[in-house]
Amino acid sequence: MTKDALHFTCLGGGHGLYQTLLAARQARAGHIDAVVTVADDGGSSGRLRRELAMIPPGDLRMALSALTSDDEEGRLWRTMLQHRFKGNGAMAGHAVGNLVLAGLSETTGGMQAALDVLARWxxxxxxxxxxxxxxxxxxxxxxxxxxDPRIMRSVRGQVAVATTPGSVRRVRLLPPNPPVNPAAIEAILNADVVTIGPGSWFSSVIPHLLVPDVIAALNETSARVIVILNLSPEAGETQGFTTERHIHLLSQHALGLEVDHFLADANAETTPGERANLSRTAARAGAEISYRDVRTILADGTMGLTHDPEKLAQALLELASS
Structure with missing residues (x-):
């Protein structure tokens, strides 16, 4: 794939999606679509969800803030969208962008219309x-x-799942098999590159793959589908999970999904035997596993725990053209 100005469609939520969207911008994408999870039930998003019976806006707001125009006005919008009110009153903890989306959603008739208006602004x-x-x-x-570690308990809610002291074995969506947003399918089918992850595996990444129409679109698209693996296990929901376990869980939940690449951190300490196992696990999803240096470097010269947008952009462009 050698096309310039590629169309990127990025699936995820939270900080992981934010970094991927910055990487897509670094890759000088011709267009970027962010397909975002809608299961958050904590903090400002959770409060607005319960009080207004709306789609939780937090992950949507973060994605918007990653895509604001790269000029003084755009940077002001980014700061404003992410700003949280302080104090102890009713507004405390709310992000300005969440409130703007809540108001626009009511006045425009829906969240997608609200997001499109705010994107123009x-x-x-x-x-x-x-x-x-x-x-x-x-x-x-x-x-x-x-x-008894054999006993399974049901835990409900994104925050509860993300912070459970137990070991998550399987997740599902309620309601099951929800109707997909048609715009999400269009974005996947029209893309040149589709990314999945990184992020909280059970609460930001896998939920997309529990929507059957999303799996069908990912298997139908001509785009290069790349799963960006986490740099380290998430405290709580995937504590102690290996990279192989992350791939296995994704495949276990997304039955029938085939992807092209799993992108792993080249700085991770893995033996030749471990890499051979990872290759076999990836192959079961029809994919190759590729290693690239994608970590941020901190001011003191040590490696950070987030993806560096410039490095990630280069890695994605290399895999898209392979």
Whole structure:
């Protein structure tokens, strides 16, 4: 694939998606679509979701802020969207962008229309798309919450799943098999490159793949589909999970999904035997595993725990053209 100004469609949520969108901008994408999870139930998003029966706006707001125009006005919009009110009153903890989206959603008739309006105001480099046009809930089967580790308990809610002291074995969406946002399918089918992840595996990445129409679109698209693996396990929901376990869980939840590449951090300490196992695990999803230096370097010269947008952009462009 040698086309210039590629169309990137990025699936995820939270800080992981934010970094990927910055990378897509560094890659000088011709267009960027962010397909965003809608299962958050904590903090400002959770409050607005419960009080207004709306799609939680937090992950959508973060994606918008990554795409604001790269000029003084755009940077002001980015700061404003992310600003949180302080104090102890009713507004405390709310992000300004969440409130703007809540108001626009009511006045325009829906969240997608609200996002499109705010994208125009902010000179966005792309479009932000909720994966579904209704709020979803995550429910997980968790082991290790009882004395007998074989006993599975059900844990419901994104925050509860992300912070459980037990070991998450499987997640599902409520309601099951929700109707997909048609704009999400269009974004996947029209893309040149589709990225999945990084991010909280059970609450930001896998939920997209529990929507059957998303799996069908990912298998139908002519885009290069790349799963960006996390740099380290997430505290709580994937504590202690290996890279191989992350790939296995993704394949276990997304039955029938085929991807082209799993992108792993070249700085991770892995033996030749471990890399051989990872290659076999990736191959079961029809994919190759590729290693690139994608970590940020901190001011003191040590490696950070986030993806460096410039390095990630280069890695994605290399895989897209391979």
């Amino acid at each position: 902010t000179g966005s480099a792309g479009r932000v798309i909720p994966v579904c046009n209704q709020p979803l809930e995550i429910e997980a089967d968790v082991a290790g919450l009882d004395d």
